[in-house]
Amino acid sequence: MTVTETATERLVRIGEVARGAGVSVRAVRYYEQQGLLVAERSPSGQRLYRQDAISRVRFFQQMFAAGLTSRRITELMPCWDAGHTDADQRAMLRAERDRIQAKIDDLQAARDRLDEVIAITDNHP
Amino acid sequence: MTVTETATERLVRIGEVARGAGVSVRAVRYYEQQGLLVAERSPSGQRLYRQDAISRVRFFQQMFAAGLTSRRITELMPCWDAGHTDADQRAMLRAERDRIQAKIDDLQAARDRLDEVIAITDNHP
DNA sequence: CTTGCCCCTGACGTCAACGTCAGCTTTTAG
DNA sequence: CTAAAAGCTGACGTTGACGTCAGGGGCAAG
Numbered sequence: 001m002t003v004t005e006t007a008t009e010r011l012v013r014i015g016e017v018a019r020g021a022g023v024s025v026r027a028v029r030y031y032e033q034q035g036l037l038v039a040e041r042s043p044s045g046q047r048l049y050r051q052d053a054i055s056r057v058r059f060f061q062q063m064f065a066a067g068l069t070s071r072r073i074t075e076l077m078p079c080w081d082a083g084h085t086d087a088d089q090r091a092m093l094r095a096e097r098d099r100i101q102a103k104i105d106d107l108q109a110a111r112d113r114l115d116e117v118i119a120i121t122d123n124h125p
Numbered sequence: 126m127t128v129t130e131t132a133t134e135r136l137v138r139i140g141e142v143a144r145g146a147g148v149s150v151r152a153v154r155y156y157e158q159q160g161l162l163v164a165e166r167s168p169s170g171q172r173l174y175r176q177d178a179i180s181r182v183r184f185f186q187q188m189f190a191a192g193l194t195s196r197r198i199t200e201l202m203p204c205w206d207a208g209h210t211d212a213d214q215r216a217m218l219r220a221e222r223d224r225i226q227a228k229i230d231d232l233q234a235a236r237d238r239l240d241e242v243i244a245i246t247d248n249h250p
Numbered sequence: 251c252t253t254g255c256c257c258c259t260g261a262c263g264t265c266a267a268c269g270t271c272a273g274c275t276t277t278t279a280g
Numbered sequence: 281c282t283a284a285a286a287g288c289t290g291a292c293g294t295t296g297a298c299g300t301c302a303g304g305g306g307c308a309a310g
Contacts, residue, residue, distance in 0.1 A: 015256065025257085101236060104232045140287080155267065167276095195267080
């Protein structure tokens with residue numbers, strides 16, 4: 001079943017990727033510079049991406065929002081691209097997951113503090 | 126009942142505040158520079174804090190962790206210090222609360238993404 | 251042809267909460 | 281009394297994900 005699929009995939013330029021993912025063109029270039037995203041080049045030197053680049057960029061944004069650095073993301077990319085992982089990567093995945101969970105707990109505590117203040121100030125106009 | 130309470134409150138120096146709150150001395154000075162914390166001065170110029178400075182610093186940390194800037198915190202301090210607030214402040218409180226909640230949602234989504242990957246990679250060793 | 255739009259490569263600027271170093275004074279422990 | 285510990289005031293350095301500016305190319309429409 002795994003045939004060498006050379007079915008001329010439609011390639012898009014950087015502007016379309018940026019608009020599609022809701023980020024700046026500068027950001028997309030930055031991702032490539034960090035090794036997060038690879039692009040072919042047109043004869044004139046323009047970057048050409050496969051459409052899945054858009055969802056990848058969205059994913060990067062989500063991970064950035066969760067506090068992962070681009071370095072960490074590059075280290076963990078093999079976990080998606082290949083379904084394959086070694087022990088180190090699995091450990092890193094869990095570490096990041098736990099870090100995110102801890103952050104969630106902190107934020108909920110902070111939110112509750114603000115809710116208290118809001119409740120009080122609403123009673124003291 | 127509201128007597129001018131001059132009951133010689135025990136004052137502490139910056140080191141004790143820092144250790145008590147689990148931050149660096151530099152951080153405490155920074156908070157003063159940003160207008161978050163006020164300190165008396167000893168004749169020789171050393172900062173003297175009331176003990177509640179420690180819990181205040183802890184609170185700052187919590188707000189920082191929630192993504193508030195020192196500027197925002199200064200703007201919202203009156204909501205604690207006095208029980209008094211104006212409309213702008215109440216609006217800002219709610220805005221920050223909602224921002225935090227949105228961040229929580231983002232983090233939970235990110236965590237779930239990682240959980241998926243973890244589940245998959247655990248089945249493909 | 252030229253106008254406009256998109257793309258390219260550097261490379262410096264930004265922002266926030268501190269870290270760190272220098273050089274000096276004060277307080278404390280023995 | 282003396283040395284270590286703690287404080288003080290500048291002031292520059294750090295980190296990450298971009299923003300922004302300079303200077304230049306290429307290509308389709310009018």
